[in-house]
Amino acid sequence: MTSTSVIDELKKSQILELLEQGKRIDGRALDEPRKLMIEINAIPKANGSARVRLGDSEVVCGVKIQPDRPFPDMGDKGIFICTAELLPLSHPSVETGPPGPDVIELARVVDRGIRESHMIDLSQLVIAKNKSVVGVFADNVVVDYDGNLFDACAYAATAAILSSKTPKWEMKDDVPTLVEGGESSVPVTTIPVSVTMGKIGNYIIVDPNGDEWDSMDARITITTDSNGNICALQKGGTGGFTFDEVIKCGEISVKVGSKIREKLKQVKEGGQ
């Protein structure tokens, strides 16, 4: 998604020079994420949806909820699957065709953050044990790119799930049958927030924009839950982190995450 785009070497050195003075290229503080705008129920045909703009990265997430067969070893749990895709209109370098390693990693990291936080109480999504369960599918599409899709997709998926209404099914003649008027909110136990940090030189920056993303030596995405615990993490990029940096990133993710969680909470409260 980004490794192929050529960034002006001058811009790269400018980003580093500014960081040495404690500044960023777009004027933000080092631990300041970009402006987050969340529009929920943007796609009324979905069971829940969100259109999220993080700076100039924009993601649309739709949640579809439908009966499905459970996984063989998880007959007493509903299904949750989260995907992410880069649309060709999001950036000139994006081509159609099967997803590359970058996009596969993106989708898996976003899925893992929500899954490992146990955001959705899957034990409540069983229609008939071992036979039929409710599947929650959150599909992200990236429509505009300016760095840090990890967080943009995670916020879109989280907001879409919070806004979702699940229909109700009952088994009739061994077939899950829709119960009219049985809609309810998706059972949510916690609100996961992912915070992605980039490392440029020895500086850690929160929510790197597109230019910063292309200049980073390494990155780290940490997801925290409503209790301030860390529930998923992924390091990426060709550089390394020291022990102290990894601990510091954990602290930043808890602090920055709690502010973003407040914003996501409004989605839930506004939607009910």
Added chain:
Amino acid sequence: MGGRDTTLVLLDENGIRCDGRKVDEPRRIMIKAGGLKNADGSAYIEFGDNKILVGVFGPRDVHPKHMSNTDTGILRVRYHMEPFSVTERKNPAPSRREIEISKVIKEALEPAVMLDKFPRTAVDVFIEVLQADGGTRCAALSAASVALADAGIPMRDMVAACAAGKAADTIILDVNNEEDQAGQADMPIGYMPSLEKITLLQLDGVLTPAEYKKCVETGIHGCKIVYELQKKALTEKYFGNGEK
């Protein structure tokens, strides 16, 4: 990971784990440098019941040519599991999981390998998981570092890897398959012990900030144990009987 209900006792009252280990004890680790005739460098690792073979080729010409870089060499990593490596036969086609692991291992090795010395070339690392039992990415990364060194590719340090995690509310070293399935957290770590840099870090599972810190510390401790065995494997091949 998924907090699945099982009757398995992960940690008994004496602090002994389901496979008889103590909380800070890694599984049996055996690393052998070399072994393959045609590869430029190779290594074989047994990490508990994991059995992994790694072959390295290069620096060599890049195919397809457009992938080559005039400023530096490139590193390509393929992590692949054999269909017979797991309980249920695995489809031999690369899964999304294998593609992601290939990427994180590549990014974990890149800080160690001095690719800028070989512009326009590629170093290919082929990882074949013959038998898998939890923690394959760490075992594979540890073996890949040895194979790269065996191939004579200049390196800043070797990357040693080991996972830490949480099971039965306790931070444990080197998470096995059962603990991964039924435990609370799994954190694979790749670490360059001489440069003190973490180059691979992932986590699934819930940890408090204090547990998080302890988990990273525990994992680094495991990496240092693996590092000694990596060095021993190379010393044995090149100096015989482990004597310098």
